[in-house]
Amino acid sequence: xxxxxxxxxxxxxxxxxxxxxxxxxxxxxxxxxxxxxxxxxxxxxxxxxxxxxxxxxxxxxxxxxxxxxxxxxxxxxxxxxxxxxxxxxxxxxxxxxxxxxxxxxxxxxxxxxxxxx
Amino acid sequence: xxxxxxxxxxxxxxxxxxxxxxxxxxxxxxxxxxxxxxxxxxxxxxxxxxxxxxxxxxxxxxxxxxxxxxxxxxxxxxxxxxxxxxxxxxxxxxxxxxxxxxxxxxxxxxxxxxxxxx
Numbered sequence: 001x002x003x004x005x006x007x008x009x010x011x012x013x014x015x016x017x018x019x020x021x022x023x024x025x026x027x028x029x030x031x032x033x034x035x036x037x038x039x040x041x042x043x044x045x046x047x048x049x050x051x052x053x054x055x056x057x058x059x060x061x062x063x064x065x066x067x068x069x070x071x072x073x074x075x076x077x078x079x080x081x082x083x084x085x086x087x088x089x090x091x092x093x094x095x096x097x098x099x100x101x102x103x104x105x106x107x108x109x110x111x112x113x114x115x116x117x
Numbered sequence: 118x119x120x121x122x123x124x125x126x127x128x129x130x131x132x133x134x135x136x137x138x139x140x141x142x143x144x145x146x147x148x149x150x151x152x153x154x155x156x157x158x159x160x161x162x163x164x165x166x167x168x169x170x171x172x173x174x175x176x177x178x179x180x181x182x183x184x185x186x187x188x189x190x191x192x193x194x195x196x197x198x199x200x201x202x203x204x205x206x207x208x209x210x211x212x213x214x215x216x217x218x219x220x221x222x223x224x225x226x227x228x229x230x231x232x233x234x235x
Contacts, residue, residue, distance in 0.1 A: 004159075034223070036226075042228065043121075043207065043226045043227055043228040043229055044160075044207065044209075044226040045226075046223065046225070049223060090159050090160075104150065104162040104165060104173055104175065105150070105152075105160075105162065105209075105224060106162070107152075107159030107160050107161070108159055109158060109159050110157075110158070110159050
């Protein structure tokens with residue numbers, strides 16, 4: 001079984017300051033981990049993914065995340081927030097067991113990011 | 118390259134009715150997954166289709182059913198609608214193993230269909 005816990009339901013930052021979104025996961029197998037972003041009334045966009053290569057993963061728009069197996073964490077960071085970063089962010093786990101077609105994604109509850117000018 | 122598309126964008130139904138939602142997968146993708154996202158929550162996995170066969174199902178009752186067609190497009194059908202079925206329904210396609218070992222479980226999402234049940 002797999003699960004994801006996003007430790008903060010809301011995060012508020014000032015423009016130009018760092019952003020940290022925390023995520024802990026549980027998985028029976030070596031997991032694949034993702035961060036998706038959802039802007040209001042929009043679909044989900046993939047920010048970055050970890051699939052057992054480098055533990056520090058760089059994504060789009062300056063975001064990066066570090067996979068820490070010992071802590072079962074996959075926190076998302078960005079050095080300097082921009083107004084356009086205001087959105088809902090989802091940490092997602094998929095177990096690494098290869099199946100014929102793919103694996104279901106298990107989403108965390110989401111973290112809503114507010115960026116203040 | 119065309120991304121994942123869904124129709125309709127919005128839909129209003131009354132309790133007890135039936136609804137069909139449609140999804141066209143991204144070019145080259147043979148796997149389609151459906152998710153339900155209730156207001157203020159993360160998406161929940163409904164089921165996945167691979168080459169026209171159901172390939173995994175989440176904790177949803179049988180009145181949620183689906184189809185995948187030879188062109189890999191898909192439908193989600195919900196019978197006997199309940200008020201709690203009001204949600205954003207998301208379709209995602211993925212390349213499966215054809216995408217290579219590093220991407221077999223990466224999913225690309227459509228914009229969703231907003232279903233309101235009155």
